[in-house]
Amino acid sequence: MLTRMNSLSALLSPSSIALVGASDDAQRIGGRPLRYLREGGYRGAVYPVNPKRETVQGMRAYGSIADLPETPDVAILAVPAAGTLEAVRACAERKVRAAIVFSAGFAETDEAGRAIQVEMTGIARESGMRLLGPNCLGVFNSTIGYYGTFSAILDGAFIEPGPVGVVSQSGAYGSHIAHLARQRGLGIGHWITTGNECDVDVAEALRWMVEQPDVNVVMAYAEGVRNRDTFVEALDVARQREKAIVFMKVGRSEVGAHAVSSHTAALAGSDAVFDAVFRQYGVWRAKTTAEQLDVAYACSRGKYPAGNTLGIFTLSGGFGIQMADDAEAAGLDVAPMPQEAQADLKAMLPYASPRNPVDATAQALTDLPLMTSYIAAMLEKGGYDVFTGIFGSGPASPTFADRLREVLETASAASRETIMTLTMTAPPEIVRSYEEKGFLIHEDGTALMNALGALVHFRRSFDRAKQAPEHLPVAEAIDLGTAAIGEHEAKRILSAAGIPFPKDALVRPGEDAGTAAAEIGFPVVVKIASPDIAHKTEIGGVIVGIAAEDETRKAAAEILERAALHRPDARIDGVLVSPMISGGVEVIAGVSSDPAFGPVVMFGLGGVFVEVLKDVTFRAAPFDVAEAHRMIREIRGYSMLEGVRGAPPADVQALAAMLSALSRFAAANAAAIESIDLNPVRVLEAGKGVVALDALIVPRA
Amino acid sequence: MLTRMNSLSALLSPSSIALVGASDDAQRIGGRPLRYLREGGYRGAVYPVNPKRETVQGMRAYGSIADLPETPDVAILAVPAAGTLEAVRACAERKVRAAIVFSAGFAETDEAGRAIQVEMTGIARESGMRLLGPNCLGVFNSTIGYYGTFSAILDGAFIEPGPVGVVSQSGAYGSHIAHLARQRGLGIGHWITTGNECDVDVAEALRWMVEQPDVNVVMAYAEGVRNRDTFVEALDVARQREKAIVFMKVGRSEVGAHAVSSHTAALAGSDAVFDAVFRQYGVWRAKTTAEQLDVAYACSRGKYPAGNTLGIFTLSGGFGIQMADDAEAAGLDVAPMPQEAQADLKAMLPYASPRNPVDATAQALTDLPLMTSYIAAMLEKGGYDVFTGIFGSGPASPTFADRLREVLETASAASRETIMTLTMTAPPEIVRSYEEKGFLIHEDGTALMNALGALVHFRRSFDRAKQAPEHLPVAEAIDLGTAAIGEHEAKRILSAAGIPFPKDALVRPGEDAGTAAAEIGFPVVVKIASPDIAHKTEIGGVIVGIAAEDETRKAAAEILERAALHRPDARIDGVLVSPMISGGVEVIAGVSSDPAFGPVVMFGLGGVFVEVLKDVTFRAAPFDVAEAHRMIREIRGYSMLEGVRGAPPADVQALAAMLSALSRFAAANAAAIESIDLNPVRVLEAGKGVVALDALIVPRA
Incomplete structure (x- = not known):
């Protein structure tokens, strides 16, 4: 990571710059950056490249990248889409360390454009050249007068250096927020727009930004995230370094999410998960642009109150x-x-x-x-x-x-x-x-x-x-295979990962369910045990409230018969005999695989809370017990766990430990898990723990 | 109402004005209004009153109200608190139709101030003179250049006439929002600040404002409401006339409500009820000042979209x-x-x-x-x-x-x-x-x-x-007395008002509960019947699930015994035998008496929804069935009534009819009722109605 991050310094803080497609007209895309660089006080070498002219804006022009007297740190490519591939290739051949591609007309337009984008990315990667864009407005670093952008907001006046950093997928949004910041008298030291993100993305730009000692607060904008690990690392480093991140994440509505998918190639992920990750890492999610600016302004001093009075x-x-x-x-x-x-x-x-x-x-x-x-x-x-x-x-x-x-x-x-x-x-x-x-x-x-x-x-x-612990102990990865996993096996696997289950017994066909039940203690519940039957109640595969040995035997036989009738295709392990556990507060927990964030733990109260109110919350895995406590407290029905109608407080400590254990298991086996369901889970009276009564693991196919 | 409203025309659209305490210094409280009137183009007569000067700001000054050549429509009193009472008296004697009192130092300060305020209000009332203030910033009517205010926002420039009206209890807020409107290019035709509201209050000012043909939208500010009927009438007339009201109601937080009570004498009422009344009458409640302005701006054309695409x-x-x-x-x-x-x-x-x-x-x-x-x-x-x-x-x-x-x-x-x-x-x-x-x-x-x-x-x-119906049929008022009312009697009263209850029987001591139960049909529930025992379960006064005659007799005897033991003081009517009704969705309904809005109907789902989530909503009584439908749809758990987990949809139509009937009963008996509880109420399957299983009426002491 650090090596890649260092490779951004050529892009974001270059010693020399080439401008390919340099124009004499300071209003054109190829002319603006040159004017900004000339007038903005940049002290490094600037090389206009234009094969048709001797000079550009009074500066000597070069015929090609190959003709330059030195290899520039960064090449700004202000050429049309059709000429971009050739320009990228020329840069790669000259071993330029980074290039910025302004032009649109690539992955966001059609399949042909996407193919060219893939090709240029491959060329850059092969030569070790970093690429920003295409379809972006570039960057600026006002602390050194480096304006690698054609954004029109600099036409009238430059942006003053200051403690704010901007990282924006959208060039238009990045320009708008910079314009508003300037109106507010708020200086911006570093500004990066990432566009189509064929190489450098918001995550990596953010990761770089939070390392800059002169940045106190970052205003970020994204429609989605491509690189989960870098993104989460950036958020984590930010809070360690006391850098505030104020984030505008769009695409939260259905129409908005649809527009995201037609607008960029970003993996959008679930907006609710984004929201949860922001809470998890202390990012402030701005609901409006005005709010983003107001909060960034307040954070710009890097001074935070000790309390909330x-x-x-x-x-x-x-x-x-x-x-x-x-x-x-x-x-x-x-x-x-x-x-x-x-x-x-x-x-x-x-x-x-x-x-x-x-x-x-x-x-x-x-x-x-x-x-x-x-x-x-x-x-x-x-x-x-x-x-x-x-x-x-x-x-x-x-x-x-x-x-x-x-x-x-x-x-x-x-x-x-x-x-x-x-x-x-x-x-x-x-x-x-x-x-x-x-x-x-x-x-x-x-x-x-x-x-x-x-x-x-x-x-x-x-x-x-x-x-928070420097490193969360991550569970060991195990081989889950790709085949369906039965309840008994799922419980064994998750039990080893620290999830508490009641002591139960798998009774294979021919074995005596009655004796097993007597050992467990009555009342018991008997369930069909089959890796192929995920929804047991649908085939009548669950009988509850069994009070005696004989009754257990009858129930087991009945269930095996129903399974044979309804699902003759299913592999049958036998029946599972478990103790009936009542009391406590019913909750549900689970793991799903988010397109943007990978394994995500879900938690909610059972019954109407989840079914009617959708009162659930998320965290990206893994997380520690303290984070699990915050997660639990987020749900609207939290007071159920504190005890209502004379009920005693529930064992929230044990619940938090369970959720953290589940998250570590999910993280360790991220590639192998499609989803996990623990439903229901009973949170018993404080001190008495928590027990999951059912478990379902769906491995990734 | 209309007569009183007409009496506001002297205050808000006067033909002649006296300024008592007129000052030669145009920066002083007694100087500003005179300058504004002179320079603002007011065409009526203006009479400065100042016993110490011949002229004020170049105009002839009069020694007293009595000396004026004519009786002015309005007298603006720019005199200190100590001189106010005398000035009000002089105006009353001269039969001035309205007076504006700028000075602070009355009810908002201490008991002595309050006493003087009461005295001046009495003097005005006796002579039929309307009073605005004290402790207010006055009014303006820019359409006729009438500036009866010392607000400093007019120092630099006047406010242009326009389709916006402002009604604000707080002078500072009224000035601020007018200043912001001017910055936005939004004209204000009429502007009224009401201060301590010893006579004219926000409700009456609003009532007047929504009748003005040149006003399309009103920006209102209040901390509370004194006159519920006028207020609700103003909101109702506003929507009839298609005038948008955009309201900033403060005091929604605990600290804020405390500050309201220390700041003004307004009857604050519950903020949740305010919120409900705003929804009921289609008022837009602004959460921020910026929002109030943005919405008023959008409404200023008086043009509204046909739909929401x-x-x-x-x-x-x-x-x-x-x-x-x-x-x-x-x-x-x-x-x-x-x-x-x-x-x-x-x-x-x-x-x-x-x-x-x-x-x-x-x-x-x-x-x-x-x-x-x-x-x-x-x-x-x-x-x-x-x-x-x-x-x-x-x-x-x-x-x-x-x-x-x-x-x-x-x-x-x-x-x-x-x-x-x-x-x-x-x-x-x-x-x-x-x-x-x-x-x-x-x-x-x-x-x-x-x-x-x-x-x-x-x-x-x-x-x-x-x-909506022009006039909602209001229930007949009945004599509820002030003594406690037992469940049986409460059910009889509310049943007559249209609330559905199951058929039940009051079995007096000595009568046979068994026969009564058999007539009703098993299973039944037996409850203690006493006007003095409101919380029956607390003394073991309810036995449910009784399946036979003998069992009913035993239950009745048992309950009477428990009542005699635990509440020997209570008057015992006997026991109430009711059918057991299960199924449907459990809800609660009730009536309470809000300090600002009087009788208010509450509705919520039963169980965890009300106990854990406080998922309830309100409406000011009375309201029609259509409004009841909107009320029902507001609760978060509404989908419970649509049917979840395979349950059939509930009879929302019957529920709405019940809530409307309850509201009409509450309105008709507003003065007699402290509260009503219907808990639980079962909303049965669609077409099967709704039934309230218990009823409690607490008359006002």
Whole structure:
């Protein structure tokens, strides 16, 4: 991985650049990158390639890649689709380390295009050249003035370097979000668009991005993921390094997913699984572009609150209430001020509401020493992790803006740890003057609260990453074969992997089911044992509540008869005699193979919860017990496990251990498993464990 | 109501105005309104009142209200709290028809302030003078240049008249949203802030607003509601008149609700009930201020789509996918283009995705005739109710903006019915040039889709209002008394109101329960019958599954014994013998008395749905059967009623009829009822009805 990652440095931080198809017209696809490189302050060598001209935009032009005086780190190919293959070949022959292909008209268009894309990828791979695109808008690295893109957003002004990285499959989206970031005064150090991803994909770009010391937060966009391992590794490294990832994953709707499959060749995977993986690795999934920007802005300082308490200062009761609503929705704790401090504030201004939100009323607008005292009291006595002040369009007046900034600086001088945030509507230069003093400024309170919720989320995720084991013990892979596996065998295999089952007995034809039942203890259940009969109840292959030996024998005979009648083709191992286990809370667990993420563990409550409410959740395998606990807590019916209607709390600890064991088994045998079902599973009273009553393993054909 | 409403015309559309406390300093509270009135083009008489000056801002000043040459329609009182009572009295004596009180320091501050507020309200009421405030920012009516406010947002520029009305309890919020609307180019004809609401409240202001012919949409803000009937009437009239109401209701969180109660004297009521009432009357509840503005903007034309199909035109696949996701989340139908039309489009441009989203790729940017053909095909052959085109920052270039506008006008010439929307980022003058041609312009796609969802919602709500009965038959009020009511009596009362119960028998002490049971038919259930024992199972007062006469007699004796033992104080009517009814789907229904909305009907599924998931919903009583159907469909577990696990569909029709009957009974007896519980209720197989197995009525003490 690291070697491949290092191979990206030629692409993303090159010492020399060739531009194939360089144009004299700075508005054309072959002209823009050259102008950006000339005007953007890039200090390495730039070689325009154009066989028809002596010079391009005043620079000497070369006839071909072969003619260049040195081998460039990267070649930007601004040539039409028809000429791309030849250009790639020329680069490969010259041993260029990386190439960017702008042109569309490949895998996204038709089969012919797909074939050419495959061919060019093969040429590049053979020579060890990395390829970005085709059908992409390229890259930029503003820290060195390297603009390997024809994106029109740089026409008017460059993007300033800054702590934000952008990784986007879609060039249009990448351009749009960069444009919005610039409007917001947010600098972008590194920007990568991956397009058709014939070689470099979002996963690898993200993996590279989270290693960059100057990047605090990454805004990512993808329609799907091709390389699961690299993707998950990137997310994992990000939280280890305290880099926030704010992700726009599209294709969550049916129409959207359909459009994804017609738009790119990405393996889309289930959106619910994406969602689960994002939760698992502490990624913030943005629901809207505006949210992606708001959260990235809040993360750009790389400063996260220690806890989730929030003090709200307002001059209008109504705004305070709205902010408190939004704060609670975002998971923040609008904790009241200490009683004594409240009394002090009330003494200063009888109109005020000193609890939290602290409402100093419009009075404080004309009495700035009062405002200073109020805010200082909140910071010194409230002990809040985050402070926010609501100021509306007041600071649009430069005079008031200056005075207010002084008030805030004075009041917060002694509170370096508190994250200081404000809502206001003011011209950019006024906003910047506050930002320079360390304040985060949002126009909209709801957006701010949501972003603060994200900060708390990242802090927790980063802390969890520190506690998580470096390496999860992975189960041993076993040979599952490709044939169907019976319940008894499935239980044996999963039992060895740490899944608890009741003690049961396989009674082969001719053996005595009665004795086996007596050994197990009554009541028992008798089930048909056959690798070919997955749905046992459908053929009447399950009899429950058997209380005596004789009854067991009769049941066994009956079941074997039914099996012979309904499924004469099936191989019959005999019957399985198991103890009846009731009580506890019924849950289900399973493993499926996601097109994007491979083995994925599913968990839900049984009965109406899964059948009516689809109340299930997912995790990519493997995961540890702590992660399993978070997974369990995600379901809506979680309180069932805490005990309702006088029931005792269930053994969630044992359930979490089981799910983690299942995930490790699934990961170790990822290639061999199509699916696993544990249904039902009974979670017994706390301390008494968990038991899976049935097991089905479907090996991959 | 109408008389009182007419009395608002003096306040909101006055022919003459007095400003008491008029100041020469146009920056002061007493100066601003005068400047706004002078410069805003108001044509009626304006009388500054200031006993200390001959002139104010160049106008002749009067010493008192009494000195005025005529009685003004409205008096604006820009005097401190201490002088307010006297000013109100002077106005009342002069028979001024309405007064606006700006000053704070009344009910929101302390008990002394509250007492003064009560006194001034009494004075006004006695003389028939309407009062707005205190602690408010006043009103404006930009259509006549009447600015009865000191809001600083008018300092720089006036608000243009337009199809939006604003009704806000909070002056700060009202100013903020007006400021944002102006930035958006959205005109506001009428603007009312109600503050402490000692007389005119949000409900009455809203009621007035929805009668104004020039208002298409109202942005409202409230923390609570004082006058339930006026409020509900305003919402009802709004949908009859096709006026969209976009509501910001704050105080939904625990902290927020606490802040409401410390901030105003509003009767907050349950936020869940507010939410239900908004759904009931087709109000759009905005979650954020930005959303409130986006939706109001979309509604401002007063044009709503006939259906929910949406055609999306894009130049970038990624944006199209994101838009499709957002569209589906907003309830829009991104229906595919007809196959033949798709083939035509594909023939024009092989790269394109012609399904929907229709992706003409960046190619269409340089081939405008192609773009025209594409969009025309979508409008002519797609038959979409709404069209949206995604254009990013392209139209920021005036040249391109002009060409694109022509393309869109040409393509849409034949499609007058389609709502035409675009997303773009461009300077205001370019946006206006599109708006003038009838296009709705949003910057953000998610915000646009949400707003389009709102348009569909309003269209459906307006249509429903036309189908709804003019007057719902209200049940007859009966004398419930204030004493506890036993199950048997409760069933008798509710049965008369149309709630179905099983045929059961009250067996008085000494009578034979066995015979009664035989008449009903076995199996039966026997329950203690006592008005004093509400929770019968707690004393062992219920025995179920009784199969024979003798067994019934024993059960009755046993239950009477238990009651005598555990509740020797209770009045015993005897025992109730009822048929055992099983099967169907268990639900619960009830009535509670909400502080803001009075009698409210609750409905939910029984068992884990209510106990674990709190899956219940509400409606303000009364409501018709169609509304009951919508209520039923709101619960998450609704599919239980459609039949799951092979169960037949339940009799939702009978359930809806029962809920409507319950609501009419609750409305007719609103003052007498504290609560009603029907738990459990069994919804039988479709066609077999619904039966409530238990009933509890708690009269108001």
